[in-house]
Amino acid sequence: MYDIIIVGAGISGMTAAIYGRRASKSVLVLEGASYGGQIVNTASVENYPAAPNISGFDLATEIYNQAKALGAEFKFEKVLEVKDLDTEKSVVTKKNTYSGKTVILATGSENRKLGLENENTLIGTGISYCATCDGAFYKNKTVAVVGGGNTALEDALYLSDIAEKVYIIHRRDTFRGEESTVEILRQKENVVFVYNSVVKKLNAQKRLESIEIENTADGHTETVNINGLFVAVGRIPVNSAFSGLVELDGSGYVAASENCRTNVPGIFAAGDNRTKEIRQLVTAAADGAVAATQAVNFINNYRYFS
Amino acid sequence: MSVIKVTADNFEDEVVKSNGTVVADFNADWCGPCRMLAPVLEDFAEEHKNVKVVSINIDEEDELAEEYDVSSIPCLVFFKDGVEFDRSVGFRQKEDIEELVGE
Ligand SMILES: Cc1cc2nc3c(=O)[nH]c(=O)nc-3n(C[C@H](O)[C@H](O)[C@H](O)COP(=O)(O)OP(=O)(O)OC[C@H]3O[C@@H](n4cnc5c(N)ncnc54)[C@H](O)[C@@H]3O)c2cc1C
Numbered sequence: 001m002y003d004i005i006i007v008g009a010g011i012s013g014m015t016a017a018i019y020g021r022r023a024s025k026s027v028l029v030l031e032g033a034s035y036g037g038q039i040v041n042t043a044s045v046e047n048y049p050a051a052p053n054i055s056g057f058d059l060a061t062e063i064y065n066q067a068k069a070l071g072a073e074f075k076f077e078k079v080l081e082v083k084d085l086d087t088e089k090s091v092v093t094k095k096n097t098y099s100g101k102t103v104i105l106a107t108g109s110e111n112r113k114l115g116l117e118n119e120n121t122l123i124g125t126g127i128s129y130c131a132t133c134d135g136a137f138y139k140n141k142t143v144a145v146v147g148g149g150n151t152a153l154e155d156a157l158y159l160s161d162i163a164e165k166v167y168i169i170h171r172r173d174t175f176r177g178e179e180s181t182v183e184i185l186r187q188k189e190n191v192v193f194v195y196n197s198v199v200k201k202l203n204a205q206k207r208l209e210s211i212e213i214e215n216t217a218d219g220h221t222e223t224v225n226i227n228g229l230f231v232a233v234g235r236i237p238v239n240s241a242f243s244g245l246v247e248l249d250g251s252g253y254v255a256a257s258e259n260c261r262t263n264v265p266g267i268f269a270a271g272d273n274r275t276k277e278i279r280q281l282v283t284a285a286a287d288g289a290v291a292a293t294q295a296v297n298f299i300n301n302y303r304y305f306s
Numbered sequence: 307m308s309v310i311k312v313t314a315d316n317f318e319d320e321v322v323k324s325n326g327t328v329v330a331d332f333n334a335d336w337c338g339p340c341r342m343l344a345p346v347l348e349d350f351a352e353e354h355k356n357v358k359v360v361s362i363n364i365d366e367e368d369e370l371a372e373e374y375d376v377s378s379i380p381c382l383v384f385f386k387d388g389v390e391f392d393r394s395v396g397f398r399q400k401e402d403i404e405e406l407v408g409e
Contacts, residue, residue, distance in 0.1 A: 033397050033399070034339065034342035034343075034397045035342075036338070036342065039338075040338035040339055040342060041338055041339065042338070043336050043338070055336075055338065056338050057338035057341050057342070060338075076399055123378070123395055123396075124377060124378040124381060124393075124395030124396070125375070125377060125395075126377065128377075128378060133337065133378065133379075134377060134378045134379075137371075137376065137377040137378065138377070206375075207375065207377075228377065
């Protein structure tokens with residue numbers, strides 16, 4: 001039995017592993033993809049203390065090596081279910097079942113999808129959720145960005161220097177993002193604003209060829225030929241596997257406060273998947289420290305384990 | 307076998323004219339998930355001597371990337387006797403790659 005099983009090897013999960021090991025607890029980290037989590041896509045992080053300019057990959061690799069050197073065990077298996085048994089927690093992956101005294105859910109967040117037919121199969125052949133990752137492939141092509149927040153505006157700005165033409169499709173007539181960015185975009189000759197509109201359909205042969213846009217005010221639909229659609233409609237927590245285990249808030253985040261405790265004793269939540277105001281690397285790391293320390297206290301004080 | 311670096315000059319010989327299964331990894335140095343995938347592919351190539359794994363840097367070989375219609379990386383393109391039969395985009399674990407090549 002492990003003292004602490006951590007689900008997710010993002011910045012929060014790996015930091016929790018460091019704290020757990022430094023308190024001499026046995027630690028298993030289970031990760032469904034690669035270590036590092038969402039920051040691995042970012043070429044340059046400039047707000048992590050003591051690392052004025054570091055790539056997400058390098059930052060994640062430093063933390064991974066640190067946790068491993070301290071003796072944390074990593075296994076690359078996706079967790080399908082966590083069960084709260086009387087005296088222990090059981091963590092189920094495709095291949096194995098592990099038992100732990102405590103569990104830290106550090107599963108982070110992922111891009112919200114539009115929910116359209118074909119959307120998943122067109123990822124990499126016309127659909128993208130990361131303008132800075134995939135933008136370079138759309139040199140002199142026509143693209144569209146969907147969304148109304150800062151990410152959508154910044155994506156449009158980035159793409160406007162690469163693509164021939166950029167549509168910004170937004171379901172309202174005003175943006176939630178910075179007005180100053182909207183102003184800069186208005187000056188760009190190759191940027192076209194499409195207000196009060198939603199994408200209804202993706203048309204594709206081998207790759208995305210056009211999209212059907214519906215005007216929500218008058219119901220009028222129009223087909224627009226594009227090579228790429230960049231989706232920037234926010235992020236959602238990756239908690240669906242735990243909805244029957246711990247209490248979630250109305251948006252699907254684990255209802256845990258700054259102490260990282262869930263409503264189930266011995267199960268903690270850390271990082272982007274938890275109800276909180278600021279979702280950043282330092283706050284994810286901070287959560288990892290808090291959750292691991294709570295787990296250590298739980299183990300040390302729980303009469304069954306002592 | 308280890309992963310072979312391929313350019314436009316030898317792509318034809320190493321991939322298109324190659325018999326059997328070839329996994330072509332389109333990647334770039336600035337791409338984090340590509341760097342995560344690289345050791346996984348090395349591992350895979352070591353364990354599956356019957357499959358050839360080649361690496362194409364899209365910044366140096368933009369024409370190959372364009373020809374194969376790569377628009378997100380890491381992109382793995384799977385060939386059988388020189389003909390593409392599948393592709394996958396994003397980080398993959400070794401078991402996923404094994405499944406994709408049918409090993
Ligand atoms: C484009 C972008 C740029 C950003 N730039 C910055 C920045 O410059 N500075 C900054 O401070 N923050 C930045 N952020 C925010 C920052 O990346 C996140 O706040 C932080 O990475 C969250 O870490 P986490 O560990 O909570 O979650 P994540 O990084 O999401 O990690 C969660 C991990 O859990 C794994 N997982 C999920 N479900 C399971 C399961 N069932 N079984 C096993 N494993 C599972 C996932 O694969 C993932 O590896 C950025 C975010 C994005 C999207």
